[in-house]
Amino acid sequence: MTKGLKGSLFGLALAGALMLGASPAHADQIPFAGGATGLVLTQVGTPGTPDITFGFNGLTVGPVGADTLSGATVAITPTTTFDLVGPVTVNGGVESANFNPGGGTISINAGNVSGAGTFTADLDLLTIQNITGSGSYNVQMGLSNVVINAGTSALLQSINGSFAGGSGKITFSFTSGPSLPSLTDLLGQVNGAVDNDSLAGNVAVPEPASLALLGTGLFALGFFFKRRLLEGQA
Amino acid sequence: MASAMSTEHPSLAATDTVPVGVRADPAIRSESRWSVGSIYALAFGALALVYVPVLWNLFGDWATDPNYSHGFIIPFAVAFILWQQRDLLRSIPARPSHWGLALAFVAEAEYLVGFLGAEYFLQRTSLLLLLAGGILYLYGWRHLRSQLFSLALLFFAIPLPTIVFNAIAFPLQLLASTWAAALLNFSGIPVFREGNIIQLPQRTLDVAEACSGIRSLFSLIALAMLVAYFVPVRLWKRLLLVASSVPLALAANAFRIAATGWLGRWFGPEASEGFFHAFSGWLIFVIAFAGLLAEATFLSRRKGAAAAIRP
Numbered sequence: 001m002t003k004g005l006k007g008s009l010f011g012l013a014l015a016g017a018l019m020l021g022a023s024p025a026h027a028d029q030i031p032f033a034g035g036a037t038g039l040v041l042t043q044v045g046t047p048g049t050p051d052i053t054f055g056f057n058g059l060t061v062g063p064v065g066a067d068t069l070s071g072a073t074v075a076i077t078p079t080t081t082f083d084l085v086g087p088v089t090v091n092g093g094v095e096s097a098n099f100n101p102g103g104g105t106i107s108i109n110a111g112n113v114s115g116a117g118t119f120t121a122d123l124d125l126l127t128i129q130n131i132t133g134s135g136s137y138n139v140q141m142g143l144s145n146v147v148i149n150a151g152t153s154a155l156l157q158s159i160n161g162s163f164a165g166g167s168g169k170i171t172f173s174f175t176s177g178p179s180l181p182s183l184t185d186l187l188g189q190v191n192g193a194v195d196n197d198s199l200a201g202n203v204a205v206p207e208p209a210s211l212a213l214l215g216t217g218l219f220a221l222g223f224f225f226k227r228r229l230l231e232g233q234a
Numbered sequence: 235m236a237s238a239m240s241t242e243h244p245s246l247a248a249t250d251t252v253p254v255g256v257r258a259d260p261a262i263r264s265e266s267r268w269s270v271g272s273i274y275a276l277a278f279g280a281l282a283l284v285y286v287p288v289l290w291n292l293f294g295d296w297a298t299d300p301n302y303s304h305g306f307i308i309p310f311a312v313a314f315i316l317w318q319q320r321d322l323l324r325s326i327p328a329r330p331s332h333w334g335l336a337l338a339f340v341a342e343a344e345y346l347v348g349f350l351g352a353e354y355f356l357q358r359t360s361l362l363l364l365l366a367g368g369i370l371y372l373y374g375w376r377h378l379r380s381q382l383f384s385l386a387l388l389f390f391a392i393p394l395p396t397i398v399f400n401a402i403a404f405p406l407q408l409l410a411s412t413w414a415a416a417l418l419n420f421s422g423i424p425v426f427r428e429g430n431i432i433q434l435p436q437r438t439l440d441v442a443e444a445c446s447g448i449r450s451l452f453s454l455i456a457l458a459m460l461v462a463y464f465v466p467v468r469l470w471k472r473l474l475l476v477a478s479s480v481p482l483a484l485a486a487n488a489f490r491i492a493a494t495g496w497l498g499r500w501f502g503p504e505a506s507e508g509f510f511h512a513f514s515g516w517l518i519f520v521i522a523f524a525g526l527l528a529e530a531t532f533l534s535r536r537k538g539a540a541a542a543i544r545p
Contacts, residue, residue: 207447207450207487207515207519208449208512208515209303209304209449210300210303210304210449210453211304213449213454213516214304214452214457216519217453217454217457217460217523218307218457218460220527221460224527
């Protein structure tokens with residue numbers, strides 16, 4: 001049994017490494033109901049070019065569980081085109097946004113902002129006005145090239161639209177850029193200093209995906225009952 | 235098994251009762267085989283037509299819903315169990331039963347209701363019922379009994395209706411929040427819990443649906459079933475093993491949420507997010523599963539545990 005225990009521990013370690021590697025990276029999750037608002041600090045880049053580019057590395061809107069969408073399932077991936085018309089607010093100007101099938105990028109041209117050079121104006125990075133269909137949704141968004149500097153903005157301003165379900169969530173993940181901000185960075189910094197009191201969004205504590213959990217267990221079982229399994233039915 | 239089928243299957247009875255002279259005619263026998271083959275091909279074609287969209291949709295759920303991503307590995311686990319049972323299955327004589335046909339009709343009625351009502355759960359579970367009916371019709375009750383475990387395991391791969399899922403997840407959210415808040419309080423960290431929101435001195439933890447512990451619960455129950463299947467102990471001990479996985483999973487999830495608070499408190503907010511959070515969640519599940527294995531070891535070492543009961 002000691003030998004089996006050693007084997008199972010080895011199996012657990014191996015499975016853990018594999019499963020963690022296989023599971024999608026995620027940073028933080030904000031539930032729809034969280035009404036997360038806070039502060040994000042940004043700066044502009046070269047004048048005349050899109051100053052802040054939000055590259056959507058993966059944005060999917062799909063039904064959770066057995067829910068069905070009344071419209072088509074929306075799936076936005078980096079490989080498809082996606083016309084998201086200004087899901088952003090620059091200096092208070094809210095533009096509408098509709099998620100449609102497809103994928104692509106969102107660009108914010110800070111050159112349109114007077115006094116370009118440093119984005120210190122209110123910046124609502126994401127205002128989802130409508131998602132076609134009803135039910136519960138998982139929305140995953142990957143941002144890249146976000147430069148954290150100084151300013152006051154809301155990362156997630158609001159989500160409006162025809163949501164009938166209540167279990168959706170938005171996942172932010174950051175894949176590249178000079179800095180890889182955490183939710184704390186995005187929501188909780190004031191002039192470079194972390195101000196946890198300003199956090200209005202809640203930090204969710206999701207479990208690992210069930211694939212990682214059950215997969216780990218099966219690996220361990222394989223080691224634990226190795227001989228019996230190979231011998232076949234007793 | 236194939237030879238047993240050819241002599242005992244009701245649908246093939248006519249083949250066995252034809253006069254010897256006719257049976258010996260190779261041309262007629264070949265034609266008969268061709269007819270049987272056509273019938274089977276037709277049946278499988280019809281099944282594929284009905285269930286391929288259902289399975290495709292199911293795969294989509296496995297791919298997008300982290301609560302059910304384990305569905306991808308369940309069929310492999312079942313396939314392995316079937317392979318492991320190969321000698322047992324060969325030793326059980328086929329005793330086809332017409333009740334299997336009745337069960338298949340019930341399954342298709344369930345599918346029809348699910349299809350008309352656009353209800354995925356009914357459509358998907360009808361496939362399990364159809365499988366059960368097929369086994370019963372072709373091989374009999376003993377074979378069906380031998381496959382009940384595999385069918386139960388397959389059931390874990392089917393997402394529950396949202397209304398059922400939420401009915402389970404929401405109480406779990408509250409339970410996990412209550413236990414986690416108690417753990418944090420006990421460890422000297424003052425918290426204020428309001429429903430599923432735990433307010434810590436520096437941040438707020440939201441025990442959302444994805445944090446309810448339902449993933450650990452489903453995974454640990456499925457694993458407990460597998461452990462109980464392979465450990466040679468009496469039936470009541472197997473049931474005890476599976477039952478104990480429920481409180482174990484709930485306690486582990488509460489501990490996981492509390493650990494997020496501890497990490498944030500002791501090592502800064504970053505420690506409670508990203509990789510560390512994912513890793514700690516996984517590690518706590520591993521500890522819970524190790525506890526389950528320890529329990530199985532304990533039960534199998536007790537006196538009177540030698541009698542192995544196989545499904």
